[in-house]
Amino acid sequence: MGIKMVYLMNELDHWETCYQNKETPWDKGEASPGLVDFLVDNSELKKGTVCVPGCGIGHDVLAWASKGFEASGVDIAPSAVERAREHASGKAHACSFHLGNFLNESPESPFDWVFEHTFYCAIQPDQRNDYLQAMLRWIKPGGSLLAVHYLIPDEDGPPFGTTRDEVFQRFSPHFELKKEWVPRSYPNRTGLERMFWWCKPL
Numbered sequence: 001m002g003i004k005m006v007y008l009m010n011e012l013d014h015w016e017t018c019y020q021n022k023e024t025p026w027d028k029g030e031a032s033p034g035l036v037d038f039l040v041d042n043s044e045l046k047k048g049t050v051c052v053p054g055c056g057i058g059h060d061v062l063a064w065a066s067k068g069f070e071a072s073g074v075d076i077a078p079s080a081v082e083r084a085r086e087h088a089s090g091k092a093h094a095c096s097f098h099l100g101n102f103l104n105e106s107p108e109s110p111f112d113w114v115f116e117h118t119f120y121c122a123i124q125p126d127q128r129n130d131y132l133q134a135m136l137r138w139i140k141p142g143g144s145l146l147a148v149h150y151l152i153p154d155e156d157g158p159p160f161g162t163t164r165d166e167v168f169q170r171f172s173p174h175f176e177l178k179k180e181w182v183p184r185s186y187p188n189r190t191g192l193e194r195m196f197w198w199c200k201p202l
Contacts, residue, residue: 011076011101019079026159027056031063032117034148034183034195039067048112051138053102054119058084058095064115065093072111073097102138103130110140117148120167121159132170136200145175145198148183152192164194175200 018024047068052061055073057080064071072095075081084097103123114135123131135145152161168177175198183195 015075015077016079019077019083024056026118026122027059028186029059031059032148032183033185034193035060035063035115035117035146037184038146038195039063043067046112048143049109050113050115051102051107051111052115053134053138054116054122055084055097056080057087058097060115060117061095061097062088062091062093064113065091065095069113071095074100074102076101103127103134106137110138110143112140112143113146114139114143115146118150118159120147121150121152121157121162123158123160125155125160128170132174136174139200141200141202143200144178145171145200146195147198148193148195150189150192151194167194167196171196171198 048070050061050064050069050071052058052064052071052073053075055061055075058073061071061073061084073081073084075084075097076099078099081097081099088095088097102119120128120131139145147167149162149164149167150159151163152159154161164180171177177196178199179197181195182191183193185191185193
């Protein structure tokens with residue numbers, strides 16, 4: 001059963017089935033290249049709390065934790081969270097993983113940072129306003145949203161494509177754009193991604 005066929009199920013069943021069947025082509029076995037470079041280039045950042053929605057098995061969470069941030073991952077699929085905890089077990093840098101629906105829930109305390117790579121393109125396009133509202137709940141005033149968007153035309157995802165203008169129009173009324181750039185990407189995505197650093201006003 002292919003990934004797009006599975007997506008006809010509800011969201012939880014879809015992603016859980018993908019992880020159980022090991023149909024996870026988005027998992028490249030390493031953290032987002034754009035994130036790795038960002039953390040190296042901005043080593044002076046004040047260390048704070050970070051949430052990674054749609055964290056999968058936790059590569060990006062571990063990347064933040066390795067730089068001294070208090071990092072947490074959230075995923076809707078129980079198998080993803082279980083594998084993330086196993087993957088992080090024994091690592092030198094502590095982090096945590098939680099089962100939940102980022103789009104519908106609220107954190108106990110908002111975060112200094114939310115980072116996402118391939119989460120926006122993984123949800124149905126009609127959920128993108130839910131995504132925006134979730135970011136406003138999960139990020140504290142003065143906090144940041146760091147996101148890598150997949151700029152492809154696909155409408156039959158996941159992944160569902162988007163454009164730079166669509167992203168800017170959705171977020172600019174609520175966040176201040178600090179910087180945007182073309183990041184280093186996985187080989188099959190070179191030149192197809194754009195990274196945005198948004199700040200939530202105080």
